[in-house]
Amino acid sequence: MNIDSIKKVYFVGIGGIGMSALARFFKQRGVEVNGYDKTETDLTRQLVQExxxxxxxxxxxxxxxxxDVVIYTPAIPQDNVILNWYRANNYPVYKRSDALQWITESMFAITVAGTHGKTTISTMIGHILxxxxxxxxxxxxxxxxNYNTNYWSSDNAVAVIEADEYDRSFLKLKPDVAVLTAMDADHLDIYGTPEAVQEAYIQYTANIKPNGTLIKKxxxxxxxxxxxxxxxxYSLQNTGADAYADNIQMKNGSYIFDVKGNGIFMTDVHLNIGGMHNVENCIAAIAVAKQLEIEDEAIKSAVANFKGVKRRFEYIVKNDKIVYIDDYAHHPEELAALIKSAKTLFSKRRIVIAFQPHLFTRTRDFATEFAHALDMADEIILLDIYPARELPIEGVDAAMIKSKMGNPNVTILxxxxxxxxxTNAPLDLFITAGAGDIDKLVAPIGKILSEK
Structure with a gap:
């Protein structure tokens, strides 16, 4: 499909974070864009305003x-009337990943894949550029x-794309620069085994264009x-990497560090978002910027004014009395990194975390790992599992995680x-985490805590 030939496009599942970015891309190119989604959200309301x-x-x-073309997300149910009508009437119907493939083939493409960190790293790269x-x-x-959006355009034919491993979607991309952050097991309902997950990431790197570059953890x-x-x-601090951080200092929830490595020597980089894992994410983004030969001072200036990604170690309330952090963490490794970073930054505060598990299959596959990660907090609140696209699995619920925890301070609410x-508990460091609909509670919780 030649993207220049598309004049009218329909999106089935237009409100998804990845789908809405594509919708905005086509709209910006003068294409007539319409679509369907199950529920109205802030994001769909913004699309209507556009x-x-x-x-x-x-x-x-x-x-x-x-x-001219119909684009759908694999998260759409098989019984969706609109999608099935287009198929039955022989319209050209493609997955979201197909549209991203067309873009990577027509532009210089930088793609970011991996079990963790890809949203933050791709946003950092896009922001620096x-x-x-x-x-x-x-x-x-x-x-x-910084920009309150998941998409922006440029006359420069360069694309920065978050590469989603769900449904093997990222295997259609053809990057010039490919970033790989992690190869941990996830989406085992799709892949079956951790080895199959690793094989998919190997294949992702095999799709790099001739003379292209892989930047891996x-x-x-x-x-x-x-x-x-x-x-x-790249690495947080391993000196064997081609890019790593040195002389890391913490100051008021921010970080100051040097970047060293193969042909890199950058001093006094200021990163003003929380989480030691975000220092490592920043090293990956800087490695890409150096690959593109962007000037050091321009990189440092961009990093200093980077404000982060919504729901990625996002400070909702931060004052002398209370710190409230919200995060999208939905994998055990992400939860562990979130809690460790909070403990490091705010070592004298008592950490209470409210976690909403995402998917029955992920909870079943990683219940023990979730329990170990959550045990690091001082007090834990578990919400019911957010099912997303799944039906319940007998015996799989929040109590399954609780039963494997060593910390006795855990409650299911x-x-x-x-x-x-x-509203009633004394709190000085509170965290909400999860990829489900817990995000709808963030604003009211923030209002309660800021008024306490």
Whole structure:
């Protein structure tokens, strides 16, 4: 499919974070854009304000018949009326990953894949390229706080794309620069085994364009099998990497550090967002910027004014009495990094975390690992599992995680129970975490805690 030939496009699942970025891309190119989603959200309301048509009724009477191409997300149920109508009437129907493939084939593409960190790293890269004047088209899996959007455009034919491993979608991308952050097991409902997950990441690197570059986290499993004409590595502090941080200092929830490595020597980099894992994410983004030969001072200036990604170690309330952090963490490794970072930054505060597990299959597969990560907090509140696309699995619930925990200070609450708890409990460091609909509680919790 030649993207220049598309004049009218319809998105099934337009409100998704990745789908909405694509919708904005086509709209910016002068294409007529319409779509369907199940529920109205802040994001879909923004799309409507941008003159993108959105319907919330899954009916053939609501769809647009004059379209050149239909793009859907794999999260859409198989019984979706609109999608099945387009298929039955022989419209050209493609996955979101197909559209991203067209973009990577038509632009210089920087893609970021891995079990953790890809949203923050891709947003950091996009921000550095935009802030420095280099320019890029950014397709992000989160909302950049700097620009309050998950997409922006540029006349420069460069694309920064978050590469999603769910449904093996990222295997269609053709990057010039590929970043790989981690190869940990996840989405075992799709892949089956951890080995199959690793094999998919190896294949992701095999799709790098000729003479392209792989920038990978130092010390990855199966690292020797990863492809790419040029290979570079990054690390938080391992001096064997081609880029790493040194002389890290913490100051008021921010970090100051040097970047060293193969041909890199950058001093006094200021990162004003929390989380030691974000220092490592920043090293990856800087490694990409150096690959593009962006000036050191422009990189440092961009990093200093980077405000982060919504729901990625996001400070909702931060004052002398209370710190409230919200995070998208939904994998045990992400939860562990979140809690460790909070403990390091605020060592004298008592950490209470409210966690909403995401997916029955992920809870079943990683219940023990979730328990170990959550045990690091002082007090834990578990919400019911957010099912997303899944049906319940017998015996799999929040109590499954609780039964494996060593920390006795754990309670299972409803959302209403959590709001009552926040209203009445003495808190000085509170965290909400999860990829489900816990995000709808963030604003009311923030209001309660800021008024305490």
């Amino acid at each position: 003159e993108i048509g959105v319907t919330y009724t899954d009916s053939e009477t609501e769809l647009k018949k004059e379209v 935009r802030d420095s004047g280099y320019g890029c088209n950014a397709f992000l899996g989160g909302i950049s706080v 130092h010390g990855l499993k199966q690292g020797a099998q990863l492809k790419g004409a040029h290979k570079k590595s 409803s959302k209403e129970g959590l709001m009552s708890y926040v």
